[in-house]
Amino acid sequence: MAAIQLQGVEKVYRGKVHALRRVSIDVMDGEIFGLLGPNGAGKSTLVKIIMTVIHASNVSGTLLGKPIGDRKTLESIGYLPEHHRFPYYLTGKQVLDHYGALCKVGRKDRITRASSLLSRLGLSGWENKKVGTYSKGMLQRLGIAQALMNDPKLLILDEPTDGVDPVGRREIRDLLAELREEGRAVFLNSHLLSELEMVCDRVAIMVKGKVTMQGTIDSLTVDSRRYEITTLGSIPEWAIELADDVSENSFTLLGDDPSKIQPILDRLRSENIIIVSVQPVRENLEDLFMRAVDNTDAPGAIR
Amino acid sequence: MMQFKALLIDAYRQLSAAKLFWVTVGISALVVVAFGSIGFNSEGISIGFGAYQIESEQLNAGSPWARGLYIGIFSNFLVKIWLAWIATVLALISTCSIFPEFVHSGSIELTISKPIGRFKLFISKYIVSLLFVVLQVAIFCFGIFLCVGLRIGEWNPLIFSAIPIVATFFSYLFAVCVLVGILTRSGITALLITGIFWMLLWSVQTSEVVLNRFVTRFNVDIERFDEGIITTTEELTTIRAKSETDFRIPKLEKRIETYKEDSTEAQESLAKLAPWHMPVELVLAALPKNAQTIGLLNRWLSDPDGFDIGAIMNGDMRAFEGEDVKEFDPTTRGARDREANRRIQEDYESRSLWYVLGTSLLFEGFVLGLASMYFSRKDF
Numbered sequence: 218m219a220a221i222q223l224q225g226v227e228k229v230y231r232g233k234v235h236a237l238r239r240v241s242i243d244v245m246d247g248e249i250f251g252l253l254g255p256n257g258a259g260k261s262t263l264v265k266i267i268m269t270v271i272h273a274s275n276v277s278g279t280l281l282g283k284p285i286g287d288r289k290t291l292e293s294i295g296y297l298p299e300h301h302r303f304p305y306y307l308t309g310k311q312v313l314d315h316y317g318a319l320c321k322v323g324r325k326d327r328i329t330r331a332s333s334l335l336s337r338l339g340l341s342g343w344e345n346k347k348v349g350t351y352s353k354g355m356l357q358r359l360g361i362a363q364a365l366m367n368d369p370k371l372l373i374l375d376e377p378t379d380g381v382d383p384v385g386r387r388e389i390r391d392l393l394a395e396l397r398e399e400g401r402a403v404f405l406n407s408h409l410l411s412e413l414e415m416v417c418d419r420v421a422i423m424v425k426g427k428v429t430m431q432g433t434i435d436s437l438t439v440d441s442r443r444y445e446i447t448t449l450g451s452i453p454e455w456a457i458e459l460a461d462d463v464s465e466n467s468f469t470l471l472g473d474d475p476s477k478i479q480p481i482l483d484r485l486r487s488e489n490i491i492i493v494s495v496q497p498v499r500e501n502l503e504d505l506f507m508r509a510v511d512n513t514d515a516p517g518a519i520r
Numbered sequence: 521m522m523q524f525k526a527l528l529i530d531a532y533r534q535l536s537a538a539k540l541f542w543v544t545v546g547i548s549a550l551v552v553v554a555f556g557s558i559g560f561n562s563e564g565i566s567i568g569f570g571a572y573q574i575e576s577e578q579l580n581a582g583s584p585w586a587r588g589l590y591i592g593i594f595s596n597f598l599v600k601i602w603l604a605w606i607a608t609v610l611a612l613i614s615t616c617s618i619f620p621e622f623v624h625s626g627s628i629e630l631t632i633s634k635p636i637g638r639f640k641l642f643i644s645k646y647i648v649s650l651l652f653v654v655l656q657v658a659i660f661c662f663g664i665f666l667c668v669g670l671r672i673g674e675w676n677p678l679i680f681s682a683i684p685i686v687a688t689f690f691s692y693l694f695a696v697c698v699l700v701g702i703l704t705r706s707g708i709t710a711l712l713i714t715g716i717f718w719m720l721l722w723s724v725q726t727s728e729v730v731l732n733r734f735v736t737r738f739n740v741d742i743e744r745f746d747e748g749i750i751t752t753t754e755e756l757t758t759i760r761a762k763s764e765t766d767f768r769i770p771k772l773e774k775r776i777e778t779y780k781e782d783s784t785e786a787q788e789s790l791a792k793l794a795p796w797h798m799p800v801e802l803v804l805a806a807l808p809k810n811a812q813t814i815g816l817l818n819r820w821l822s823d824p825d826g827f828d829i830g831a832i833m834n835g836d837m838r839a840f841e842g843e844d845v846k847e848f849d850p851t852t853r854g855a856r857d858r859e860a861n862r863r864i865q866e867d868y869e870s871r872s873l874w875y876v877l878g879t880s881l882l883f884e885g886f887v888l889g890l891a892s893m894y895f896s897r898k899d900f
């Protein structure tokens with residue numbers, strides 16, 4: 218079963234901002250799915266539609282097998298909004314209790330879960346301090362704890378590592394992997410590309426309200442896989458003809474099958490050309506992302 | 521239910537985190553203590569737990585007027601000035617930012633994405649916010665109840681009727697405060713607009729009372745002058761039958777003349793006011809009637825045979841004499857004043873609950889309907 222299955226989501230804000238254009242997305246059970254895109258691409262808009270915070274102009278699809286907009290389904294979804302703000306007069310523990318109760322979690326469960334989540338997110342010792350005294354990173358971790366209070370099957374995180382230091386980010390990444398092990402699906406938005414690469418099973422790239430690519434990072438980068446061969450001295454004519462790309466003393470061959478380049482290496486060796494390095498290269502998420510953005514000009518929604 | 525309880529606890533934490541809340545509670549307590557410090561003994565009234573003594577023949581322990589005075593202080597001063605004025609302003613100040621905070625971006629997403637319908641969420645939030653005002657009034661009334669019981673031995677549960685009355689009164693204003701609060705997301709703006717709305721209500725209600733007073737007064741005048749013409753004419757006829765040259769005849773003729781002039785004058789004035797009376801009554805009918813809502817308490821608490829401090833404040837000293845006095849001359853200014861006052865009081869006291877509360881609640885429902893509709897449809 219798909220955790221999230223959306224087709225043709227459209228959103229036109231009042232004021233005529235066309236924020237989403239026929240967006241379709243599938244998030245499988247038990248996977249970490251990353252949604253990438255520049256600021257203003259419409260990532261938060263999509264998440265808010267899923268969480269019923271805003272109303273879509275058009276939407277069809279299911280959430281945990283139930284139609285979108287079903288209130289009851291929300292009981293099994295955890296949500297961390299972007300730039301969330303907790304009531305300043307509450308302590309960390311009270312925050313968890315309050316939002317847990319709004320999610321219809323029983324009192325006993327709330328108490329045990331709150332203390333275990335606080336320690337799991339490294340907030341032990343702060344549970345009775347007012348959230349006004351928390352740092353940005355701690356608030357973010359408290360936000361994730363809040364999203365886990367109802368023991369969700371699906372976790373939706375909007376910029377979960379926003380404002381978190383590198384150590385904290387790593388911890389969050391590890392936590393996400395643990396949550397996947399526990400069988401939860403995670404849907405996250407982030408502009409921190411390298412992080413998504415490390416933790417996501419699949420990604421989608423959204424630019425100006427459109428999803429331009431969707432799939433595993435491997436499948437999205439397969440076309441760009443190549444070998445880069447660097448030699449000492451100039452490259453022979455025959456190699457230049459074979460190559461897909463040539464620079465001063467290196468050339469590139471597209472493909473990811475190592476057996477295919479062996480004859481070329483043999484020939485270079487037989488001609489006594491010194492091979493400095495043979496490197497498998499693949500596009501990373503950032504290149505992929507830049508390519509997607511370049512294809513559609515500057516970031517921002519189409520107005 | 522669990523969600524409602526969570527919202528209730530949250531509202532309590534939010535309010536109790538504000539200093540103003542505790543300041544209000546403190547002043548409330550002081551007011552109750554001050555009220556409790558008034559006592560009656562055989563010589564008169566003692567104030568400040570015996571610190572001052574006012575000697576009085578009429579107002580002392582056991583006199584029926586002591587009850588009227590004590591309860592009257594509650595229903596006229598403590599309710600009308602403290603609860604319906606100062607405490608309401610303080611309560612508005614401490615609650616005006618509840619809804620703007622609630623819909624603040626970053627916190628509303630957290631709440632609205634929970635498995636609770638928006639309309640239910642909105643109404644629950646509204647009710648829990650009101651509950652704290654109710655709680656404050658309830659504690660206050662309980663203090664007053666104890667004071668009245670201990671001081672004059674009357675354990676009057678009707679004192680608690682101030683709770684729903686003051687809460688209803690407050691809710692008319694709070695509904696407006698909530699609507700503006702979620703539209704503008706600013707507590708200060710909500711407070712200001714609510715203040716302006718309150719002044720508007722006050723001016724409409726005052727215009728209505730003043731117009732009503734004049735119209736009633738002119739009607740009484742016309743009636744009494746016309747009666748005067750009839751009785752004087754009868755008198756004249758009897759005297760004429762005896763003697764055509766009685767010395768009273770010119771005097772009575774002059775009096776009839778004056779009555780006629782006065783009656784015409786009153787009719788002219790009434791004609792001038794009448795076109796205004798109806799529209800103002802209609803406008804008021806559509807608006808919340810907060811003064812009359814508070815007035816209900818007086819209606820329920822005052823003892824018809826007892827001492828009525830409200831009437832005394834209106835200058836009607838007959839209340840002191842305790843019984844209706846037959847007017848010697850019904851056309852004098854004083855007699856006409858008394859009759860007009862009596863009719864006005866009767867008029868307001870006979871206005872139905874439906875008129876006082878029903879139409880006011882209808883207005884509140886309309887404002888809340890708008891607010892909840894906006895809240896349900898809004899893209900946060």
Ligand SMILES: Nc1ncnc2c1ncn2[C@@H]1O[C@H](COP(=O)(O)OP(=O)(O)O)[C@@H](O)[C@H]1O
Nearest residue numbers: 230234236255256257258259260261262263518
């Ligand atoms: N409430 C709103 N009203 C009007 N336009 C909005 C609103 N929220 C977002 N937008 C616009 O929609 C577009 C997408 O915004 P958003 O979903 O927040 O992007 P992202 O999360 O990818 O940065 C932006 O152009 C933004 O200005």
Ligand SMILES: [Mg+2]
Nearest residue numbers: 260261262299
């Ligand atoms: Mg965003």
